[in-house]
Amino acid sequence: MIELSGVSKTFPGRRGPVHAVDSVDLSVPKGTIHGVVGQSGAGKSTLIRCVNMLERPDAGSVQVSGQELTTLSPAALRTARRHIGMIFQHFNLLSSRTVAGNIALSMELAGIPARPDRIEELAEIVGLHGRLHEHPSRLSGGQKQRVGIARALATNPAVLLADEATSALDPATTDQVLALLRRLNAQLGLTILLITHEMGVVRNICQSASLMENGRLVESGVVADLVGHPGSVLAERLFPLVTEESPDHGWMLDLAITSPLPVGDLSLRHRCEVTLLAGSVEQRGGTRGRVRILVRGVSDREAFLDDLKRVGAVVNHSHGGDSA
Numbered sequence: 001m002i003e004l005s006g007v008s009k010t011f012p013g014r015r016g017p018v019h020a021v022d023s024v025d026l027s028v029p030k031g032t033i034h035g036v037v038g039q040s041g042a043g044k045s046t047l048i049r050c051v052n053m054l055e056r057p058d059a060g061s062v063q064v065s066g067q068e069l070t071t072l073s074p075a076a077l078r079t080a081r082r083h084i085g086m087i088f089q090h091f092n093l094l095s096s097r098t099v100a101g102n103i104a105l106s107m108e109l110a111g112i113p114a115r116p117d118r119i120e121e122l123a124e125i126v127g128l129h130g131r132l133h134e135h136p137s138r139l140s141g142g143q144k145q146r147v148g149i150a151r152a153l154a155t156n157p158a159v160l161l162a163d164e165a166t167s168a169l170d171p172a173t174t175d176q177v178l179a180l181l182r183r184l185n186a187q188l189g190l191t192i193l194l195i196t197h198e199m200g201v202v203r204n205i206c207q208s209a210s211l212m213e214n215g216r217l218v219e220s221g222v223v224a225d226l227v228g229h230p231g232s233v234l235a236e237r238l239f240p241l242v243t244e245e246s247p248d249h250g251w252m253l254d255l256a257i258t259s260p261l262p263v264g265d266l267s268l269r270h271r272c273e274v275t276l277l278a279g280s281v282e283q284r285g286g287t288r289g290r291v292r293i294l295v296r297g298v299s300d301r302e303a304f305l306d307d308l309k310r311v312g313a314v315v316n317h318s319h320g321g322d323s324a
């Protein structure tokens with residue numbers, strides 16, 4: 001697990017100090033996937049680099065798997081880093097080495113024997129079987145990232161840090177790489193901290209997420225909980241509800257859902273018309289998202305609201321006086 005407390009990092013800038021990371025507290029439980037989103041310059045890269053001390057924080061505590069990293073000697077830090085793998089947007093592979101050579105590199109650097117059977121096993125895990133003797137230039141972006149992942153796994157880490165790992169990939173390849181990360185999380189119990197500017201990445205694989213602005217985490221939480229908070233900026237960005245214009249008739253409700261909404265059943269039970277106006281829902285790893293519905297002709301609103309509660313829908317916002 002990853003536990004950050006009061007982590008700060010300031011850089012000197014032309015117009016004064018830049019507080020890239022400012023008093024960040026963050027807890028990522030073992031075996032979960034947490035995403036940090038935010039605009040360019042928010043401090044995401046600096047934050048993730050503080051987790052493995054590629055960037056040494058000016059203040060605060062960084063604990064990974066129960067070990068405090070900020071006070072370690074250089075030698076002890078090298079050993080601790082074996083348990084923290086990292087993957088990058090541009091893969092950072094050595095072009096002069098084959099796939100096998102790139103995977104072996106992290107073992108060599110960690111002082112672990114680079115056994116061919118282990119390298120083959122890692123290639124198998126990431127779906128690169130049979131490509132071990134090729135050079136990176138012959139691989140697609142998705143395959144290069146698979147090499148990056150195999151290299152990161154070579155030292156058996158408990159934690160994987162992903163710095164915009166899918167930002168250079170097309171949507172279909174992004175989905176495949178995210179599916180691989182989800183499988184590694186489930187099968188190896190890998191704890192994953194990722195940073196991204198793509199909301200889809202968080203929707204797709206993260207159980208929890210944080211929004212970073214100007215070096216601070218302004219919102220943090222379990223995604224399924226965040227969608228139920230009416231004012232959550234993160235939930236709005238993750239699950240945007242886009243409608244052309246508000247209908248002038250009827251009762252409009254914005255709902256947070258964590259299971260499919262039985263629209264047909266609701267309209268039958270309440271003898272009313274329920275129309276889905278907008279929705280942003282993720283089904284992978286359990287349903288979660290937001291929907292906007294228009295209800296017309298309902299006679300008992302209280303009973304309708306009770307029924308929504310019964311099916312696990314939370315009303316974030318309701319609008320419109322005329323239900324007829």
Ligand SMILES: Nc1ncnc2c1ncn2[C@@H]1O[C@H](COP(=O)(O)OP(=O)(O)OP(=O)(O)O)[C@@H](O)[C@H]1O
Pocket residue numbers: 011012018019020038039040041042043044045046047197
């Ligand atoms: N080594 C450095 N020296 C000086 N300033 C830095 C350094 N690294 C980052 N910064 C500054 O810290 C702030 C946060 O940068 P950071 O790269 O962490 O943000 P980010 O959210 O990852 O953005 P991006 O997605 O564009 O990489 C920026 O203002 C950046 O210019």
